[in-house]
Amino acid sequence: MEGRWKLVIIHNLSGPEGVKTPIKRFSELERAIPNVSQKMLIQQLRCLERDGIVQRTIHPQVPPKVEYQLTSLGEALRPMLRALLDWANLRKQQSPG
Amino acid sequence: MEGRWKLVIIHNLSGPEGVKTPIKRFSELERAIPNVSQKMLIQQLRCLERDGIVQRTIHPQVPPKVEYQLTSLGEALRPMLRALLDWANLRKQQSPG
DNA sequence: CGGCATCCGTTCTGATACTG
DNA sequence: CAGTATCAGAACGGATGCCG
Numbered sequence: 001m002e003g004r005w006k007l008v009i010i011h012n013l014s015g016p017e018g019v020k021t022p023i024k025r026f027s028e029l030e031r032a033i034p035n036v037s038q039k040m041l042i043q044q045l046r047c048l049e050r051d052g053i054v055q056r057t058i059h060p061q062v063p064p065k066v067e068y069q070l071t072s073l074g075e076a077l078r079p080m081l082r083a084l085l086d087w088a089n090l091r092k093q094q095s096p097g
Numbered sequence: 098m099e100g101r102w103k104l105v106i107i108h109n110l111s112g113p114e115g116v117k118t119p120i121k122r123f124s125e126l127e128r129a130i131p132n133v134s135q136k137m138l139i140q141q142l143r144c145l146e147r148d149g150i151v152q153r154t155i156h157p158q159v160p161p162k163v164e165y166q167l168t169s170l171g172e173a174l175r176p177m178l179r180a181l182l183d184w185a186n187l188r189k190q191q192s193p194g
Numbered sequence: 195c196g197g198c199a200t201c202c203g204t205t206c207t208g209a210t211a212c213t214g
Numbered sequence: 215c216a217g218t219a220t221c222a223g224a225a226c227g228g229a230t231g232c233c234g
Binding site: 051052073076077079080083084087090091094095 | 148173184188191192
């Protein structure tokens with residue numbers, strides 16, 4: 001399963017460059033990413049976790065609190081993602097319609 | 098349609114770094130990419146062509162000869178693809194199993 | 195050789211309802 | 215809040231056959 005949400009998720013866990021990658025709760029991600037269903041978000045997060053890209057931290061509390069952040073492997077993707085976004089912007093400029 | 102073959106196709110149209118991107122015929126790509134069906138290869142090539150990443154050149158001959166090469170936009174992806182491959186290799190080293 | 199159309203099984207997605 | 219279960223529809227992908 002490739003998953004079209006992975007890049008968006010990684011992007012959301014990347015934050016601005018130069019800064020430490022943010023830690024986000026499940027509901028934060030859900031709100032931050034429009035049109036993603038709960039099921040898909042979990043599925044892709046699990047997948048990214050298995051791939052060693054995302055770290056999942058469970059805080060034993062009531063109500064439950066689960067946080068996600070990029071691993072060092074995931075952080076290594078940040079410059080590439082940024083380059084990709086720049087490339088995409090360049091595309092838009094070349095063909096605005 | 099996302100397409101899991103696009104990266105492989107771009108990679109095949111990239112060639113070694115430092116060198117001009119190669120021009121390849123349809124059948125060359127088909128042979129170079131194992132397990133890709135003709136349908137998928139065409140579909141993804143068309144998609145890449147629409148995206149302005151791949152240039153398609155028809156030579157009016159008998160038998161027909163159609164060649165594909167990266168556009169300048171596509172060439173801009175080469176360093177990113179390379180970085181991505183390096184990243185993937187790094188992953189393998191960290192978890193060999 | 196390069197490409198398109200069609201059928202058909204597999205996979206992916208989204209909406210909904212339910213749990214701890 | 216965070217996650218699971220299920221089910222129907224959409225998208226994907228492969229095999230096959232036909233065309234210029």
